[in-house]
Amino acid sequence: xxxxxxxxxxxxxxxxxxxxxxxxxxxxxxxxxxxxxxxxxxxxxxxxxxxxxxxxxxxxxxxxxxxxxxxxxxxxxxxxxxxxxxxxxxxxxxxxxxxxxxxxxxxxxxxxxxxxxxxxxxxxxxxxxxxxxxxxxxxxxxxxxxxxxxxxxxxxxxxxxxxxxxxxxxxxxxxxxxxxxxxxxxxxxxxxxxxxxxxxxxxxxxxxxxxxxxxxxxxxxxxxxxxxxxxxxxxxxxxxxxxxxxxxxxxxxxxxxxxxxxxxxxxxxxxxxxxxxxxxxxxxxxxxxxxxxxxxxxxx
Numbered sequence: 162x163x164x165x166x167x168x169x170x171x172x173x174x175x176x177x178x179x180x181x182x183x184x185x186x187x188x189x190x191x192x193x194x195x196x197x198x199x200x201x202x203x204x205x206x207x208x209x210x211x212x213x214x215x216x217x218x219x220x221x222x223x224x225x226x227x228x229x230x231x232x233x234x235x236x237x238x239x240x241x242x243x244x245x246x247x248x249x250x251x252x253x254x255x256x257x258x259x260x261x262x263x264x265x266x267x268x269x270x271x272x273x274x275x276x277x278x279x280x281x282x283x284x285x286x287x288x289x290x291x292x293x294x295x296x297x298x299x300x301x302x303x304x305x306x307x308x309x310x311x312x313x314x315x316x317x318x319x320x321x322x323x324x325x326x327x328x329x330x331x332x333x334x335x336x337x338x339x340x341x342x343x344x345x346x347x348x349x350x351x352x353x354x355x356x357x358x359x360x361x362x363x364x365x366x367x368x369x370x371x372x373x374x375x376x377x378x379x380x381x382x383x384x385x386x387x388x389x390x391x392x393x394x395x396x397x398x399x400x401x402x403x404x405x406x407x408x409x410x411x412x413x414x415x416x417x418x419x420x421x422x423x424x425x426x427x428x429x430x431x432x433x434x435x436x437x438x439x440x441x442x443x444x445x446x447x448x449x450x451x452x453x454x455x456x457x458x459x460x461x
Contacts, residue, residue: 167409169461170319171195171226175311181300182293186234188301188308192316194459195227202230207294208301215305222309223316224411225461230308232301248279316461323456324406330453331402334423337446338395341430344439345388388433395426395446402453413460420454 171194178187200216219228256269275281402419405412427450431443 167317168320168324168406168412169313169316169409170323170459171316171413171461172319172459173312173315175308175315177304177308177311179300179304181297184234184236184293184297186232186297186301186304188230188232188304190228190230190308190312192223192226192228192312195225198223198225198228200228200230202232204232205234208232208234208298211298211302211305214302218306219309222313223461225413226316228312230305232305234297234301243281244275245280249274252277252280320409320460323459324409327406327453327456327460328403330449330456331399331406333449334395334446334453335399337442337449338392338399341388341439341442341446342392344436344442345392348388348435348439388430388439391426391429391433395423395430398422398426411461413457416457416460417454420450420457423450423453 171192174189174191176187176189178185180186198220200219202212202215204212215230219230252274253269256274260266260268398419402416402423405416405419424447427443427446430446431440434440434443
C-alpha cells in the first residue's frame, strides 16, 4: 500500500494571542469528532457581530467536526481608577450578613469585594474610541485566520497518525482475507466428510448411496455455504478503502459507510462457515474491522 497524504483528523487544538492598542486578546480553538461541521464561538461583548463571518471562514477551511472557539479580550485601564464607596459599603454589609448566616464561613476578603462589578470605577480616558473598536475587530478577525490555520495543521498532524494506523489495520484485514480464501477452499471436502458421517450414523454403517447422490447433496450444501462472493467483495472493499486513504481529502463519511460493508461481509462469512478455522478467521476479521472503524470515526 502506498503512502497516505492529506488525511485530516477531526481532533485538534490551536491557540494564538495578540494585541490591538490597549487591548490584549487570546484565541483558543479546539475540535472533536462530529457527523457534520458544527461551529460554536464564544465572543466577548462588543464583538458578537464577527460571529457570522468567523463561522463562514471556518466552513471554508474545515469540512467536519465539532469546533469550539473562545476569544478572551483584556483591556488595560486608561486614566485613574476610584472606588465607589457607597457600592462598597452595600456589598460589604451584604457579605458580612451572609457570612453570619453560614456557620464556619470566613469573613469577607477585601480584594474579593473590590473585584465585584460596580465597586471600582474608571475615570476619564477609559472609553474606547470608534477607531480603536474597529482596529480591535480587524485584529481579532486576522488573528482568527491564524488560529484556524493552526487548528487545521493540528488536525493534519493527527491525520498522519490515523493514516499509519488505518493502513496497518487494512493490511491486517487483507492478510486475514487471504487466509480465509485458502481455508474456504477446503469447505467442499469438509462437507463431503460431514455428510458421510451423518449418513453412516443414520444408517448404522458405511453409507450405501450412489456417489452422484452424495455429490448432489454436497453441491447443495456447498452452494449454501459458498463464501467466494463475500471474499471477493471484501477484496473490493479493501481496495476502495486504500484508495480513499490515499485520496485523503474529506473522505471520512465515505470510509464510515464502507465500514458497514466490511462488517456485512465478515458477518456473512462467519454465518456460512462450516469449519472452526474459517470461523476463527471470520472473528479475527471482525475484530480488525472494528479497530479500523474506530480510526475512521476520527477522520474528517
